[in-house]
Amino acid sequence: MVGVVAGGALGALLRVVAELLAGDAVVSWLTLVAVNVLGSFLLGLVYARRAGRVSPALGAGLLGGFTSFSGWALDVVWLWGSAPALALGVGLVVPLACLGACLAGLAAGELPVGRSG
Amino acid sequence: MSGLGAILAGLVVVGGGLGSGLRVIVLSRVAARDSRWGTAWVNVPASFLAGVAATLLSLGVGPGPAVVAESPAHGSSDLAATVGLTFVLGVCGGLSTYSSLALEAALALRRRDRRLLAVQASGVGLGLLTAAVGVVTGVAVLVLLRPV
Secondary structure, eight states, X not given: OHXXXXXXXXXXXXXXXXXXXXXXXXXXXXXHHHHHHHHHHHHHHHHHHTTTOOOTIIIIIIIHHHSOHHXXXXXXXXXXXHOHHHHHXXXXXXXXXXXXXXXXXXXXXXXXXXOOO | OOHHHHHHHHXXXXXHHHHHHHHHHHHHHHXXXXXXXXXXXXXXXXXXXXXXXXXXXXXXXXXOOHHHXXXXXXXXXXXXXXXXXXXXXXXXXXXXOSHHHHHHHHHHHHTTOHHHHHHHHHHHHHXXXXXXXXXXXXXXXXXXXXXX
């Protein structure tokens, strides 16, 4: 449990850092979309590489804390107030993008690792 | 980043860690009885709470319509409300997760489990709906707290 909490805090820190680095150059909701897609890919990759045996600290902790469903849901709701069509698009496309990213991660993780020599 | 900004970011980080721990506890107990809904068990309540907290934070303690400027969250309690609500948002961020949701859906898709996919899609829709309900609830709370 300590590992999950620590991993979750680190994941949240990475998410905050990503948003700070994006700054005003990137629309804030786009940053969270990128974070969620990246996190989904990485979890798929790790899951496949470890044959489903992902440590709680890494899976539930770091990657779980890195991504955020509630933040994304809020972004969609707030977008609806100013740009309903865009909100609808984000609401439909992002779940599919994260699913696709995770499938890609699984596929990448199942690729044989090259041996040297 | 200002000192207050750093403190608020720190609260999001600490809240994220605690929220992640809470997610594991909830999923191990509640979802064990009905695993079909998976991460919806945490994503839906987290979305509602985040909607309430974010609305109170953005409308109650910051610049906003005149009606909410008179709420108790203004004035001397601004900092306390900001700190508390930011912490709640951090917890919600850790409690909810997109990566696990994506993995559940990906594995269900690979197994061609359409029923499970439909349940997870419903969970996404439910999460969006409850976030909206949370925002409306936050506005209602501010209106109710407005001094008569």
